[in-house]
Amino acid sequence: MSRARNGWVLPVSLFVALLLGLVPLPEMLQPLRPYWLALVLAYWVLEEPEKIGLGAAFVLGLIADLTFGGLIGEQAMRLTILAFILDRFRARMRFFPLSQQALAIGVLLLNDRVVSAAIHLVMGEPQHSWGYWWAPLLGMLLWAPLHFVLDALRLRRRG
Template sequence: MKAPSTLPRPRTRTEHLLLPVQPSFIWITLFVAWLINLLPWGQVGGVPDVLAICLVFWSVHEPRRVGMLAAFCFGLLMDVHGAARLGEHALSYTLLSFFAILLHRRLAWFSPWSQALHVLPLFFFSEFIVLLLRGWLDGTWPGWWWALNCVVAALLWPIAGWILQAPQRRPVDPDDTRPI
């Protein structure tokens, strides 16, 4: 009879320890995402809401720093910029942030593509609420092209995660002269 091996199994996926995120980096990325949303390409179908992706990402990864108040304020800024009814984007972003904070512990266990599948209903729900409100007050329905924006936003989730976590990644090769 052979004794069971005590050697650890090799990992199939590399997991990196992340450095703590700098609060200034969070707010700079949110500000840059807001500026990207101000560009005039938002009326084209298939262009996602970059600010919504960034808000959901930071609500998932840093729920104590970026929460519903930040989402509400950025939503008001988007409402003022787009000359929309005051509160449409604020409601959408606040709902996104609330549900992202609810899912933040669960999402940490999944790969980026699985996270994208979990985040996709959040984007659909928040956009649908705004369109339902707009349809009720205006009596118009924009069709189903808005769903393409939600799908593209979910597809961009892994890329956004890779970009937004880039400054936090530790070097792979250890160095004796580096403290961390």
Template structure:
């Protein structure tokens, strides 16, 4: 199998795995700690392979996430489009940050995502979420190095097999 096809399979598998992890049921006590896996994967691909992900694909992934999770239609779509736009806009800087700074940048992106969620839910008349609502971005920041290194290692193995 050629390199481009293998990278495409890695891309599709990472998106599908992110959806599976997002849909994994957890006990109510630890549900606030679940990172936004789809966002982490979108951030990775927007930084490392911007030709694979764009605003249109981010929108489609968000709509798919809305349908799968039963959320307000368009909520995740708007969140992922905003996230992808910011990452693609600042990709040249984010790409060369050391892992610690990249993790902090991911925290800022996930906190921005939470603010967008608050705005959407405010416009729809939902009540303000509890304090646990702000914990998930911290766990997303902690998960970022593992997501990044896993996907980067898979891509490096594909590149080394071609050489």
């Protein structure tokens, strides 16, 4: 391939996704916040699996747990499950049109919400409101623009 790889895009994109999770939103919009970290991780697991995998997803989840102040290990487990499923079906998903990829990502984000709700139920934590379940739909709609931006940055020629 004649395109040069831009190695800085991976860590910077994950850092920006982590920061987007910290940006304050009005209380009414808070449940609609997309899970930016999962979206960016999904992109990298699909596009560069040799650079980021289950171990990286786990460590990234622990960093997110510490950053966001939630249950230690919750996001680590959620991101590891997401990365495992994506890695398992990576060969098929890469050949899906972007619209079908977005639908699959939406289902994975919905699965992530189910895992989160199950963890909160087991731990006796309060459950989230019904608005919390709309965020996977927003993540699904954001998949194509995010994919285009990260592809453009990752595959841009140096020069």
